[in-house]
Structure formats: structure tokens, C-alpha cells
Amino acid sequence: MAENATSLLFPGNQTNVGFENEAACDEAHEKLICQECKEFLLSLPREKGWFKPYIYLYQHIWYAPAQLQALISFQKHFQAKDSDIIIASLPKSGTTWLKALTFAIVNRNRFSPSKHNHPLLISNAHELVPFFEFHDCKTNQIPDFSNLSDPRLFGTHVPCHSLPDSITMSRCRIIYICRNPLDNFVSFWFFYNKIVPPLSPKLSLEEAFERYSEGNSVLGPFWTNILGYWRQGKETPNKVLFLKYEDLKGDTKFYLKRVAEFLDCPFNLAEEGNGVIEKMIELCSFRKMKESAELNKKVKVMQKYENKDFFRKGEVGDWVNHFSPWMKEKLSKVIEEKLGGSGLSF
Ligand code: A3P
Numbered sequence: 055m056a057e058n059a060t061s062l063l064f065p066g067n068q069t070n071v072g073f074e075n076e077a078a079c080d081e082a083h084e085k086l087i088c089q090e091c092k093e094f095l096l097s098l099p100r101e102k103g104w105f106k107p108y109i110y111l112y113q114h115i116w117y118a119p120a121q122l123q124a125l126i127s128f129q130k131h132f133q134a135k136d137s138d139i140i141i142a143s144l145p146k147s148g149t150t151w152l153k154a155l156t157f158a159i160v161n162r163n164r165f166s167p168s169k170h171n172h173p174l175l176i177s178n179a180h181e182l183v184p185f186f187e188f189h190d191c192k193t194n195q196i197p198d199f200s201n202l203s204d205p206r207l208f209g210t211h212v213p214c215h216s217l218p219d220s221i222t223m224s225r226c227r228i229i230y231i232c233r234n235p236l237d238n239f240v241s242f243w244f245f246y247n248k249i250v251p252p253l254s255p256k257l258s259l260e261e262a263f264e265r266y267s268e269g270n271s272v273l274g275p276f277w278t279n280i281l282g283y284w285r286q287g288k289e290t291p292n293k294v295l296f297l298k299y300e301d302l303k304g305d306t307k308f309y310l311k312r313v314a315e316f317l318d319c320p321f322n323l324a325e326e327g328n329g330v331i332e333k334m335i336e337l338c339s340f341r342k343m344k345e346s347a348e349l350n351k352k353v354k355v356m357q358k359y360e361n362k363d364f365f366r367k368g369e370v371g372d373w374v375n376h377f378s379p380w381m382k383e384k385l386s387k388v389i390e391e392k393l394g395g396s397g398l399s400f
Contacts, residue, residue: 088194091123101270104246104257109270113216114278116270124187124196129218131196132186137205138226139317141183144279145211145272146241147233148299150364153179153209154338156229159314160205162325167333174337175346178355178364183207205317211273214282214294227292229313230283233299234400235276236373236385239266243376244366249359263381267388277392284398292316300370300400306335340368 095110103109109116117125141156143149154174158167165172173182186208189197199206210217214228221228233241239262247256269275287296295316302309310331314320321331336342344365355361373382389400 087119087123091119091126095119095122102265104272105250109272113213115213115216116272116274118272121187121273124189125212125216127194127196128186128212129216130194132218132220134218134220134224134226135204135206136225138221138224139205139207140217140221140226140228141207141209142214142228142230142283143209143211144232144238144274144276146238146245148231148302149209149211150179150343151299151302151338151340151368152229152231152297153183153207154343155310155334156313156317157182157207158334158337159310160207160317160319162330162334167330167337172337174343176350178347178350178361179343180209180355180364183209185209185211187212211279213273213279214286225293227317228283228286228294229297229316230287230294231297231299231302232280232283234370234373235266235389236377236382236400237299237370238276239263239271239385240373240376241366242266242271245363249363259376263385267385275392277389280398281393281396284396288397298400303370307331310334340365344368 095108099111100108101111101116103118106118106120109118110122111117112122112125139156139160141149141153143152157179158165158172158174161173184197184199184202186196187210217228232238243257243259243262243266246262250256265271266274266276269277273279283294284296287294295313297309297313311321325331344362347361347365350361355364377385393399
């Protein structure tokens with residue numbers, strides 16, 4: 055963790071956030087940003103933001119103010135257990151899906167995947183597998199996770215190099231899901247325009263694309279976020295399992311088994327024979343999850359998103375329906391420049 059981050063956190067020192075153009079911000083967690091954090095933000099490079107007026111560069115990644123404050127609390131206070139499981143990703147890479155699959159795998163003895171009231175049918179995966187950096191805690195606090203049963207499951211979009219030492223040093227495991235940046239961008243653009251507050255301007259595909267390609271994206275640049283986990287997965291394969299959305303779509307059964315083995319809870323022959331894996335795949339299928347989200351409209355995800363916002367098309371290669379040739383060429387060039395030589399390709 056960065057030295058300056060430690061000194062930034064002082065309990066009981068919150069004031070209402072007062073960023074330019076942000077006076078109308080009605081989100082409770084924004085109001086919890088402390089004076090020290092605001093001062094710290096002033097010391098960081100900033101760029102035009104997506105959901106907020108600005109995003110700030112901290113440890114090589116762009117954050118909105120509330121996420122940065124939450125991250126710093128989490129870096130300082132989170133105590134990992136060896137049994138913890140972290141689902142990491144860039145936003146819009148299939149996080150919700152992987153959270154659901156992992157929840158179904160590790161809890162299969164408590165909740166049979168064919169159970170009509172399986173938690174995944176009545177809650178959103180983000181409620182069952184909470185994010186570290188999206189919470190409304192006061193500064194210098196992290197949420198009370200004592201109600202989570204072991205193994206605890208968490209989600210994060212934070213890059214590998216910014217995870218707290220307790221995660222790095224413990225034996226807890228990380229599963230990272232990445233997605234072809236072309237589809238990742240399209241998914242993000244749709245999501246952004248869907249959930250952007252009614253009075254805020256929508257972003258054109260071209261404008262959003264320019265920013266994404268230049269690295270100005272939420273929790274990006276995408277290449278920094280992806281490459282950190284990719285390299286870590288190569289160096290410590292027992293610690294980090296690196297998955298691609300496209301592979302998971304292509305052969306869900308194979309990767310479900312891979313995840314279960316990685317987590318030391320492989321499917322036994324009886325389970326395989328009873329079709330447990332197939333039932334899990336069905337439980338977490340795009341169709342089923344979208345249907346459940348429609349049925350559970352009232353469930354708010356992270357207190358502001360609608361459950362159904364997390365399900366759009368769930369396909370590989372949708373970028374062809376939105377990219378013009380120059381966009382394809384430009385982003386492919388960026389991918390080659392940034393990921394070339396790493397061994398990772400799409
Ligand atoms: P699209 O916008 O391309 O449809 P995240 O969960 O990281 O926010 O990613 C969202 C993307 O994953 C969206 O992609 C969403 O539709 C897709 N998705 C959500 N649930 C899925 C599932 N069960 N199977 C496949 N894709 C899923």
C-alpha cells in the first residue's frame with residue numbers, strides 16, 4: 055500500500071463532498087468522503103470522469119472518489135482469511151456470472167443447484183458476493199463481513215498490485231475474469247448510458263471509445279488491470295486463476311470443473327453422474343439469471359443499480375454490431391501495443 059494512503063485516513067472526519075459540478079450529488083456514500091481524502095485527491099492526476107465529474111489516478115489506475123476512499127480503507131483494514139476467495143475483474147467482463155458460478159460451486163452442499171429457492175434465484179450475485187470498493191462505509195472503516203460464512207467470497211475491480219498485503223500474503227485465492235476489450239468496451243458503453251443519472255448527458259460511442267482506448271476508463275487502463283493478474287496467474291497459478299469470458303462461454307463445463315479444482319472442491323463422480331454441473335450451468339445461465347433479475351426487480355444492487363442492469367446480451371463478439379472499421383483498427387492496435395509479448399491474446 056502507498057505510504058501516503060495510510061496517513062490519509064482519520065476517523066470521524068467526514069464532510070459533505072464539494073467537487074465542482076457535484077453539489078447535486080445525492081449518493082450517500084459520496085457524502086462520506088472525508089476532508090483528508092479530498093485533500094489527497096487534489097494531489098493526484100485527474101481526468102474527466104464517467105459517473106462523476108472526475109476520476110483520479112492512484113497506483114496507476116483511475117478511480118472515482120468514493121471508490122478510492124473505500125479502497126484505501128480496504129487496503130488498510132482488510133484481514134484476509136486463508137479460505138477467502140476473491141473474484142477479480144474489470145467492470146463488464148462477466149463478473150456477475152463468475153460470482154454466481156463460484157457461489158454455486160462452493161455452496162453446493164448447502165444449496166443444491168436445483169433448489170427452487172436457491173439464493174441465486176432471489177438475490178443478485180453482487181449481494182451474495184460483495185465488492186470491496188463499492189460500499190457506503192465511513193472513512194477508515196470497512197463493512198462488517200461477519201455475516202459471511204466461510205469460505206467468504208468477495209469481488210473486486212481493483213488491480214492486483216493494489217490488493218492489501220493480507221490478500222497477497224495469505225493463502226486465499228483469486229479468480230480473475232477478463233474479456234476481449236472490444237466487447238468489454240461495448241458492454242461498458244451500454245451499461246454507462248443505461249444507468250447514467252437522468253439529467254446527465256449520455257456519451258456517444260465515439261467519445262466513450264476515445265477515452266477507453268486512451269486508458270481513461272473506470273478502474274482502467276484496461277491493459278494495466280488485466281496484465282497484472284495475467285502475470286500473477288503465470289507466476290503463482292495456485293494463487294491466481296486467470297479466465298477469459300470467451301473461454302467460459304465456449305466450454306462452461308470444462309471451466310466450471312477447473313474452478314472447482316482450483317478451489318480444492320472438485321466435483322466427485324456422484325455429482326458428475328447426477329448432473330450437478332449441468333444444473334449449476336443452467337442456474338447461472340444468462341437466460342436464467344436475467345429472468346430472475348426481472349422477477350426480483352426490487353432488489354437493488356449496491357443500493358443504486360437495478361438487478362436487471364447487469365444482463366444485456368451475454369454474447370461473444372457483439373462489438374461487430376457497433377464498431378466501425380477505424381475503431382476496430384485503433385483498439386486492435388492499442389491491444390497489440392499494450393498486451394503484445396505478454397502471451398495474452400483475444
Ligand atoms: P453484455 O453487455 O455484453 O451483454 P459484469 O458482470 O462484469 O458487469 O459484466 C456484464 C456482462 O456480462 C454483460 O455483457 C452481461 O450481459 C454479461 N453477463 C451477465 N450474466 C451473464 C451470464 N450468466 N452469462 C453470460 N454473460 C453474462
